[in-house]
């Protein structure tokens with residue numbers, strides 16, 4: 001159990017993977033100056049060392065925060081994923097330690113959709129091969145196998161934020177959009193939801209993956225799924241590297257079953273830009289390979305920096321957990337002037353709230369506002385009282401942390 005009543009300077013923010021400088025500016029303007037910044041991901045031992053005194057960590061997709069690493073971070077109170085995906089964090093491990101995880105669910109949506117559409121057009125026109133040949137001094141002026149996007153069937157797997165944005169952009173080019181999703185989704189424009197992935201694969205000229213990484217999506221496109229696709233069709237993946245079986249894709253390209261592919265994400269990605277990258281796909285001129293840059297535009301990264309840093313700063317300042325992906329969500333007002341705010345994060349078991357309220361009642365303290373949010377695993381309670389002396393507040397904090405079931409407690413004002 002951890003007790004915190006820290007000054008802003010005692011809150012160390014560890015920012016990795018070159019998150020946009022807008023994150024630093026946002027934290028500094030919120031009064032947080034204790035920031036350790038790294039351009040790349042850290043090795044495991046470096047990460048563990050840097051996490052010994054960090055209260056907040058900001059990562060992108062390359063840093064894997066496993067249970068072991070989370071458990072070995074004694075002060076860690078909040079995690080910011082400066083991206084959409086949160087699969088790189090063991091969310092359950094963070095939850096049971098009372099650590100909310102925040103992300104930026106929309107800030108790079110448009111960037112990914114634009115890149116995918118551009119790749120679809122380039123592959124339909126066989127530009128990657130023509131470009132590779134021209135770089136080798138070969139003039140290959142051909143119309144064979146080159147097609148317009150207009151009138152082609154685009155099959156989107158995963159019709160969430162990115163899939164649906166892509167749908168709108170593709171329709172503006174005159175493409176026919178079909179999608180498959182495990183949920184029933186509102187089709188935008190003239191898009192049509194298809195009830196099985198098999199059917200979608202069979203009818204699409206281009207298949208684009210936009211699902212999260214989870215147990216249902218690992219290798220969801222393997223040999224048998226590629227066999228179901230149209231001969232000469234195109235496969236695009238800008239979701240997660242685990243979603244496509246790279247070996248099966250390699251075979252399909254060798255057999256000319258597919259006319260091309262665009263792959264932005266890989267089962268194993270280099271930790272930094274200085275580390276080597278290898279893939280069996282490197283040998284194909286008709287595969288566009290990009291280093292996980294679907295969301296890497298200045299616009300997206302700047303917005304993500306501001307969005308996630310703001311969420312971490314707000315959590316530290318007020319306890320607000322709105323839009324945390326693993327935690328009960330509480331949107332909290334700044335407490336009234338002259339209040340003290342206590343926070344208790346506990347296992348969601350009977351009796352904890354009663355014990356907390358009894359504790360304040362026994363001290364003769366009037367609770368002016370109380371916010372409680374729970375989920376299946378944890379309870380999150382925020383208590384505002386009329387401001388008490390520092391000694392009294394610290395005494396109360398110790399008692400609050402001793403309430404049976406408590407994971408962590410902190411005093412904000």
Ligand SMILES: NC(=O)c1ccc[n+]([C@@H]2O[C@H](COP(=O)([O-])OP(=O)(O)OC[C@H]3O[C@@H](n4cnc5c(N)ncnc54)[C@H](O)[C@@H]3O)[C@@H](O)[C@H]2O)c1
Pocket residue numbers: 084085105108109112157158159160161162163180181182183210211212213216217238239240264265292293294295296
């Ligand atoms: N390449 C990049 O730089 C980049 C950038 C942003 C996001 N991403 C990845 O793209 C993914 C999608 O992003 P999003 O914002 O659209 O997510 P989202 O959560 O809005 O949408 C995901 C959709 O996939 C559906 N889905 C889940 N499991 C499925 C399954 N087994 N079969 C079919 N559909 C399924 C969901 O119902 C949902 O509609 C993210 O999880 C992230 O991993 C990559």
Ligand SMILES: O=C(O)CC[C@@H](O)C(=O)O
Pocket residue numbers: 060061062082083084085086108292295
């Ligand atoms: O910036 C990154 O490393 C990840 C980008 C993308 O995959 C996301 O999940 O938003």
